[in-house]
Amino acid sequence: xxxxxxxxxxxxxxxxxxxxxxxxxxxxxxxxxxxxxxxxxxxxxxxxxxxxxxxxxxxxxxxxxxxxxxxxxxxxxxxxxxxxxx
Numbered sequence: 001x002x003x004x005x006x007x008x009x010x011x012x013x014x015x016x017x018x019x020x021x022x023x024x025x026x027x028x029x030x031x032x033x034x035x036x037x038x039x040x041x042x043x044x045x046x047x048x049x050x051x052x053x054x055x056x057x058x059x060x061x062x063x064x065x066x067x068x069x070x071x072x073x074x075x076x077x078x079x080x081x082x083x084x085x086x
Contacts (some may be wrong), residue, residue: 004029006046053078
């Protein structure tokens with residue numbers, strides 16, 4: 001059994017073999033897209049977990065220094081800060 005992750009809509013599929021799982025996946029995605037079209041809804045797309053952020057070089061430097069002081073990567077530091085806000 002499988003499920004499409006990182007979207008609010010629930011889309012599940014199943015199969016006994018890899019081939020059946022793959023076919024079931026394609027079928028439920030096609031049905032989902034058809035259903036969305038029929039009701040005039042934009043299909044959801046999973047988030048990749050990546051986004052680009054443009055900041056000033058000075059802020060970039062400050063954040064990088066704080067991350068270094070905490071012995072974490074810049075990415076980990078920013079993720080931790082965002083988690084606290086959200």
